[in-house]
Amino acid sequence: xxxxxxxxxxxxxxxxxxxxxxxxxxxxxxxxxxxxxxxxxxxxxxxxxxxxxxxxxxxxxxxxxxxxxxxxxxxxxxxxxxxxxxxxxxxxxxxxxxxxxxxxxxxxxxxxxxxxxxxxxxxxxxxxxxxxxxxxxxxxxxxxxxxxxxxxxxxxxxxxxxxxxxxxxxxxxxxxxxxxxxxxxxxxxxxxxxxxxxxxxxxxxxxxxxxxxxxxxxxxxxxxxxxxxxxxxxxxxxxxxxxxxxxxxxxxxxxxxxxxxxxxxxxxxxxxxxxxxxxxxxxxxxxxxxxxxxxxxxxxxxxxxxxxxxxxxxxxxxxxxxx
Ligand SMILES: [Cu+2]
Numbered sequence: 001x002x003x004x005x006x007x008x009x010x011x012x013x014x015x016x017x018x019x020x021x022x023x024x025x026x027x028x029x030x031x032x033x034x035x036x037x038x039x040x041x042x043x044x045x046x047x048x049x050x051x052x053x054x055x056x057x058x059x060x061x062x063x064x065x066x067x068x069x070x071x072x073x074x075x076x077x078x079x080x081x082x083x084x085x086x087x088x089x090x091x092x093x094x095x096x097x098x099x100x101x102x103x104x105x106x107x108x109x110x111x112x113x114x115x116x117x118x119x120x121x122x123x124x125x126x127x128x129x130x131x132x133x134x135x136x137x138x139x140x141x142x143x144x145x146x147x148x149x150x151x152x153x154x155x156x157x158x159x160x161x162x163x164x165x166x167x168x169x170x171x172x173x174x175x176x177x178x179x180x181x182x183x184x185x186x187x188x189x190x191x192x193x194x195x196x197x198x199x200x201x202x203x204x205x206x207x208x209x210x211x212x213x214x215x216x217x218x219x220x221x222x223x224x225x226x227x228x229x230x231x232x233x234x235x236x237x238x239x240x241x242x243x244x245x246x247x248x249x250x251x252x253x254x255x256x257x258x259x260x261x262x263x264x265x266x267x268x269x270x271x272x273x274x275x276x277x278x279x280x281x282x283x284x285x286x287x288x289x290x291x292x293x294x295x296x297x298x299x300x301x302x303x304x305x306x307x308x309x310x311x312x313x314x315x316x317x318x319x320x321x322x323x
Contacts, residue, residue: 068239068265069208078239081265082257085241087156094152098145160241163255166223170214174226174233174246174269177276181214186296190303194279208266213283215299217292219260226252231274237267237282245271258286 068081080089116122171182171189182189192210200206216222226235228246236243237256244254258265267282287295 068263069205070266080241081239081263082241082259084160084255084257085239087159088241091152091156095149098149102145160254163223163253166221166255168216168220169223169225170216171225172214172227172235172246173229174235174273174280175229176231176274177269177280179210179214179235179269179280179282180229181212183296186300188296188299188303190299192283194281205266207278208268208281208283210281210283212303213264213285215285215287215292215295216258217289218258218262218286220258222256222258224254224256226254232271233269233273233280234271235267235282236270237265237284239265240267240284242267243270256284258284262287262291 068078070078077089077092080086169184171184173180173182178194179192180189181192190212192212192214194207195204195209195211197206200209224235224242224244226244226246227250228248230248232248233246234243235246235254240256240258242254242256244252246252263286265284265286267284269277269280269282271277273280
């Protein structure tokens with residue numbers, strides 16, 4: 001608020017007294033802005049609220065999308081896939097309406113005050129500094145708004161936190177600068193690297209496609225055990241609404257609800273992790289149950305399996321040689 005507007009506010013005899021309107025409204029802005037993006041209404045609201053939308057901008061730029069990948073000039077979130085993403089999308093839409101209404105209300109109030117209480121029309125300023133009713137109103141209304149936001153927000157938080165009803169487990173390790181996927185039940189593990197631009201084949205996406213994607217069966221709830229080999233990374237797949245940090249020496253837990261339908265989900269590391277941070281995309285490929293079984297058999301042959309006797313023997317020989 002500029003000085004002129006502030007002066008005008010102070011002059012208002014009956015309505016806007018003091019400066020308490022600012023902190024109480026800012027609380028609501030900050031809560032809402034965490035989950036905002038720059039969809040159409042968001043873009044309009046964005047122009048009103050400036051920096052409060054930084055998080056939304058990041059979400060939109062990293063992974064805005066049609067099916068399960070970013071598209072040029074995408075404005076909203078990626079289309080949600082699975083129950084978690086559906087619920088997150090609903091919450092986002094609710095917040096978008098609330099924050100838009102608040103922004104429009106504050107802007108209208110500001111314009112009205114600037115015009116109605118300008119110096120020319122209101123030469124003798126009010127010296128009133130308190131008004132009990134308006135102070136109660138601008139405290140209670142934001143509290144009620146926060147309650148309306150908190151209820152669906154906590155519901156989603158607890159829903160996302162529940163990892164006990166999953167069908168399978170994938171262990172994911174972030175490293176500079178690739179991902180390792182491990183299927184403990186299948187005794188299978190392999191690394192997934194981005195395909196360099198010069199090696200791209202027809203139809204492959206630059207900076208997004210990888211040599212070996214994480215393959216999962218469609219219609220499955222998958223528990224993710226996530227850790228890091230070196231620095232912090234973050235496993236982020238927007239259309240499945242999963243984002244979780246990888247931390248060395250600690251295992252984080254999350255789950256994804258992969259819906260029915262063969263589809264490829266694209267994501268990226270979104271924790272600055274070094275010079276090649278932007279070159280460690282994530283690809284989750286959902287395939288039919290039969291294709292998944294076939295893939296597991298092929299992958300077991302192609303990749304190193306855990307507990308390979310040959311590997312242990314090699315290690316023993318190397319150690320013996322070292323001594
Ligand atoms: Cu990273």
